Amino acid sequence: MTDRGSRTEIRHWAPDIDKLTFAHRQTCDIKSNGKNIVDNVHEYYHCPTAHKDFCSLDMETYKVTTHGINSSHMADAGKSADTAYDVSNATVRVHAVWWLWPNST
Numbered sequence: 001m002t003d004r005g006s007r008t009e010i011r012h013w014a015p016d017i018d019k020l021t022f023a024h025r026q027t028c029d030i031k032s033n034g035k036n037i038v039d040n041v042h043e044y045y046h047c048p049t050a051h052k053d054f055c056s057l058d059m060e061t062y063k064v065t066t067h068g069i070n071s072s073h074m075a076d077a078g079k080s081a082d083t084a085y086d087v088s089n090a091t092v093r094v095h096a097v098w099w100l101w102p103n104s105t
Contacts, residue, residue: 005067
């Protein structure tokens with residue numbers, strides 16, 4: 001179950017979350033240990049180099065906040081073009097991602 005801090009933050013940034021429906025599940029067989037996978041999720045600083053096609057965040061504003069065993073990752077949208085996705089008409093200017101464990105509530 002997600003903690004109160006995560007729930008409050010998610011509802012602030014995604015007020016219509018209760019209207020979301022299940023869309024897709026993808027399962028991957030990754031030849032790695034769990035620590036490597038979790039570390040990769042929690043460390044975004046490699047993205048401007050390794051994933052520069054879709055990394056257009058303002059890294060000066062990047063912030064990770066922990067909520068018990070969960071965490072949030074926030075950053076302002078950057079000023080550079082995102083070459084992987086067309087975000088030219090985007091109205092959302094904050095990138096928000098949550099790591100929730102366990103990954104169901």
